[in-house]
Amino acid sequence: MSQKTGQQVYNLTLKIHRYDPDTHRSWIQEYRLEAGRILRFVDLFRKINEEQDATLAWNSSCEHGQCGTCSVKVNGKSLLACELLVENAVQYFNTTTFNIEPLNIAPVVRDLLVDLEKAYERLDKVRPYIIRPAPALSPGEEYPISPHELEGYVNATRCINCFCCASACISSHRTFLGPHAMLAAIIRVMDPREQEKQERLKILYSDQGVYRCHSSRACSFVCPKQIDVAHFIALAKEGGITRKR
Amino acid sequence: MNKASWNPIKLPVERYILPVLEHLPPVVSFYAKTRGWPFIIAWAHRITGLLLALYFFVHIYTLSFLATPVAYDAKMKLFGFFLFSFLEWLLAVPVIFHALNGGRLILFEVFGRRNDESLIRWMLGLSTTYILLLGLMMIRQDQSASLIVYWLPILVFSISLVYLVSLKIWRTENSMAWKLHRMIGVYLLIMIPAHMLFMHLEPAIAHEANTVINRMQHVSAKLLDLTLVLGVSYHAGYGLVSICKDYLPPGSLQNVLTFLIALTIAVLGWVGIKLTIIL
Numbered sequence: 324m325s326q327k328t329g330q331q332v333y334n335l336t337l338k339i340h341r342y343d344p345d346t347h348r349s350w351i352q353e354y355r356l357e358a359g360r361i362l363r364f365v366d367l368f369r370k371i372n373e374e375q376d377a378t379l380a381w382n383s384s385c386e387h388g389q390c391g392t393c394s395v396k397v398n399g400k401s402l403l404a405c406e407l408l409v410e411n412a413v414q415y416f417n418t419t420t421f422n423i424e425p426l427n428i429a430p431v432v433r434d435l436l437v438d439l440e441k442a443y444e445r446l447d448k449v450r451p452y453i454i455r456p457a458p459a460l461s462p463g464e465e466y467p468i469s470p471h472e473l474e475g476y477v478n479a480t481r482c483i484n485c486f487c488c489a490s491a492c493i494s495s496h497r498t499f500l501g502p503h504a505m506l507a508a509i510i511r512v513m514d515p516r517e518q519e520k521q522e523r524l525k526i527l528y529s530d531q532g533v534y535r536c537h538s539s540r541a542c543s544f545v546c547p548k549q550i551d552v553a554h555f556i557a558l559a560k561e562g563g564i565t566r567k568r
Numbered sequence: 569m570n571k572a573s574w575n576p577i578k579l580p581v582e583r584y585i586l587p588v589l590e591h592l593p594p595v596v597s598f599y600a601k602t603r604g605w606p607f608i609i610a611w612a613h614r615i616t617g618l619l620l621a622l623y624f625f626v627h628i629y630t631l632s633f634l635a636t637p638v639a640y641d642a643k644m645k646l647f648g649f650f651l652f653s654f655l656e657w658l659l660a661v662p663v664i665f666h667a668l669n670g671g672r673l674i675l676f677e678v679f680g681r682r683n684d685e686s687l688i689r690w691m692l693g694l695s696t697t698y699i700l701l702l703g704l705m706m707i708r709q710d711q712s713a714s715l716i717v718y719w720l721p722i723l724v725f726s727i728s729l730v731y732l733v734s735l736k737i738w739r740t741e742n743s744m745a746w747k748l749h750r751m752i753g754v755y756l757l758i759m760i761p762a763h764m765l766f767m768h769l770e771p772a773i774a775h776e777a778n779t780v781i782n783r784m785q786h787v788s789a790k791l792l793d794l795t796l797v798l799g800v801s802y803h804a805g806y807g808l809v810s811i812c813k814d815y816l817p818p819g820s821l822q823n824v825l826t827f828l829i830a831l832t833i834a835v836l837g838w839v840g841i842k843l844t845i846i847l
Contacts, residue, residue: 491603497817
């Protein structure tokens with residue numbers, strides 16, 4: 324760490340996993356850069372693009388922790404690159420060298436980009452939308468949900484599908500639909516506006532569903548939105564999602 | 569993200585233990601930081617489960633020598649050596665860890681006890697107490713207990729716990745196989761550590777063929793052992809198939825492995841049942 328014009332500057336080494344789809348070559352490329360303490364990791368990637376290597380590919384959209392497109396693994400931890408400040412990363416990992424890789428939830432397209440369509444295929448299996456809406460009390464009006472009902476699952480609705488939980492899970496991605504997919508299914512089972520419960524329960528309590536969860540709670544540990552994903556899956560095992568509130 | 573978000577140190581004693589654990593094997597420190605301690609405990613549960621399934625196989629094989637008491641006694645002489653006694657004591661580590669951590673998981677998943685950190689502390693504390701108590705029994709080798717006086721309260725307690733769990737999960741949407749796995753798990757989490765302790769109250773209980781055969785003449789002992797053989801067979805079989813389903817995609821390889829596991833466990837269970845009945 325050095326002082327520059329009165330501001331703390333870190334001398335960082337980023338070891339980024341790269342992949343070239345044209346040659347099918349994978350390698351780790353090392354970048355050394357100076358960065359201020361409140362720069363985010365997306366800022367570091369952009370800095371690399373601008374100052375050192377324009378070919379480094381990475382993903383981002385909102386850069387405010389709301390879209391989940393910039394998820395990567397930093398020193399093995401799945402997180403949002405737009406939320407990780409340099410200073411926090413140095414403190415947390417106790418190093419200025421960071422190993423950065425794409426999430427292992429789908430095939431890599433290039434460098435830090437993964438095939439999100441493939442990743443979403445598993446989520447689509449739980450049909451994360453209302454299939455058969457309950458009729459509103461009077462025509463043309465919204466369906467009212469009581470605050471008490473909403474309280475049971477409102478935290479789960481904050482999921483942004485960043486796939487960090489799926490990447491950290493003890494089960495593999497070959498069989499388990501994923502903690503985020505379970506969350507999406509559980510929301511709709513608990514949602515009073517949804518009338519199609521049986522189809523959802525069939526998927527939830529299938530071999531690709533809650534039985535692949537072993538309550539290792541890595542999903543809750545890495546969730547950037549601080550959703551206790553393991554709590555909701557445990558609630559499904561406990562029978563708490565079908566209980567009348 | 570700050571250090572406090574992953575560092576679970578709260579009690580004074582953990583201030584010394586956890587940093588040592590984190591720095592010894594790099595793999596532990598890596599996963600503690602990137603996935604949290606419950607993730608490491610989940611892996612430990614899985615590994616101890618595999619070890620115990622393997623030990624179940626060895627245990628049934630050893631007990632099959634009871635058909636010829638002289639051969640059994642000769643084999644048991646080995647356990648008189650310090651190294652084997654030490655290994656027997658070490659077996660208490662996976663047994664009690666798997667049992668109590670299974671209890672913790674049931675409290676977490678079925679009874680809504682989400683204060684997992686305190687449950688982990690209780691689980692580790694009680695495990696250590698049990699391991700030390702068993703070690704003490706093995707050193708003293710002079711305890712005895714009547715079959716009924718020892719087992720009756722334990723059995724009543726275990727069955728009560730199974731009843732409590734069944735009340736919670738019976739009407740849920742979970743599959744019957746899953747419910748049985750949890751209910752049997754609760755039964756075993758008391759019965760197996762109790763069985764291990766009972767067998768080490770004095771050396772003859774488990775190490776002398778005639779004493780074992782005499783004990784097995786009681787119908788109650790036979791019934792007790794039958795429930796253990798059946799319970800362990802099902803619990804281990806379900807666990808192994810579950811691991812297989814965790815990592816192998818649905819298809820022929822998964823089906824073949826599931827079939828092989830079921831077959832092996834069925835044969836092992838059958839040998840155990842036959843042994844319990846004919847002795």
